Amino acid sequence: MPTLIRPVRSAGRLLLALAAIAVLVVLFLALIVLTDGAGSGLPALLTTLGIGAAAALWWGRRRTWPARLVPFVPVVVAAALAASVCIPTAPTARRYPPDLPFVATQHWSLATGSRVAVYHYPPANAGTRHRVPLVYLNGGPVRGISVLDHRFLQLLARQGYDVYAYEQAGGGRSDLLPMGQYTISRSVRDLAAFADRLGKGRVDILGFSAGAVVLTRALADPDVAARLHRAIVAEPGPMDGPTAHITGHKGRDSARGLAPAMTGPRSTHTPRYAVAFGFMRLGLLTPDSGLIGQAEGDNAFTAADLGSDTASAYCARDAHRIPVEDTARNFSFSPAASLRVQQTTKDSPSIAPQLRQSRTPAMLMIAECSSQVRQWATAILADDPAIQRTQYMPGVGHHMWNGLDDNNSRAAATITAFLQDKAAPLPNHPTRGEIPAFLRDRR
DSSP: OHHHHHHHHHHHHHHHHHHHHHHHHHHHHHHHHHHTTGGGGHHHHHHHHHHHHHHHHHHTTTSOHHHHTTTHHHHHHHHHHHHHHHSOOSOSSOOOOOOOTTSOOEEEEOTTSOEEEEEEEOOOOSSOOOSSOEEEEOSTTTBOOOHHHHHHHHHHHHTTOOEEEEEOTTSTTSOOOOGGGOOHHHHHHHHHHHHHHHTSSSEEEEEETHHHHHHHHHHTOHHHHTTEEEEEEESOOOOSHHHHTOOOOOOSOBSTTTSOOOOSOOGGGSHHHHHHHHHHHHTSSOTTOSSSOHHHHHHHOOGGGGGGGTGGGSBGGGTTOOOOOSOTTTOOBOHHHHHHHHHHHHTSOOOHHHHTTOOSOEEEEEEEEOOSOHHHHHHHHHHOTTEEEEEEEEEEESSOOOSSTTHHHHHHHHHHHHHTTOOOSSOBOSOGGGHHHHHHOOO
């Protein structure tokens, strides 16, 4: 009988120790949330250690001296786990991507106070040059422009367009802002300031995804819209708070869940960044949490951390041939600033009344396998009377110019036809009257 009792007692002690570790870790995480990660999590760690040590002293008070140390084992283990959340493993000062080998990086200081990285692709076709500059607003928000996008911009330049692109404040090689200054309205003001700094009169704008949201809100602001010649709203996110709360149909099936998992290092395999980014995404930590600084978070985040988000930008049929969108050296994404911009959009009132006064000629582009809620695009179509055509792009997902097959040339043909006011290569679909049927139809 004693030989049976000893293993049972040992198992019981092990379970008790594991339970104590779990309680202390949960306590630490709760304190991280309550303190918003203050002091890189050290106050939460020290408080947890203090409570754990006090409990261990009380638990071992009637034991002989060597046995009194046993209750401290769970405290030491829990402290080690908690410390891994408090110790930075990425540089805490911002490390910007190196310059690209095929385009010069300029840095422009805007009237808003933002200092942004600018890329210029002059028209490469001497026979056909278009006088109105074309400005590209990339997605994200607060993400660097991918190499895949740079290639598409080069294609537009080869067709005679004077192409400019800038990485929005905090993204790519652009300077960071204080976290409280990342707002959707700041992004719109930066667009106006960029057009003024360019100094070439009214500009054509191609806005993609989050960039399309900035463009839509610019169209709703008469002062900013006065700087725009033509606007292309491609695969937009939600334009305001009411739209952001819409749930509904998306396009045909994307490659999410079908594509092989992204390879490469992930910051979320490190406890510190798994907790920080996970809790921010859940709304348990604010974007300006004291747990990690903005620069550290930007340095730590990798393309693999996007997980299935990249696959969701491609059609299911392309699941096993998704192109590499970027290089590890060029990839840049600011998760905290991105969440902050998205939250200010969700908190904003409806811009529909202002958008209904828009007079800037515009085109809407929607992908067949769009991962975006379709009402995000159709809300713009319904409220902007200046949208002259809608182009439903077959065979592509959210990232419409992706280097596969002839997707880049088809997207370019659609964009250039509108900019030149020529016949559209695709039917005008959906029209405003077709919106109800379009939302019901997942073809």
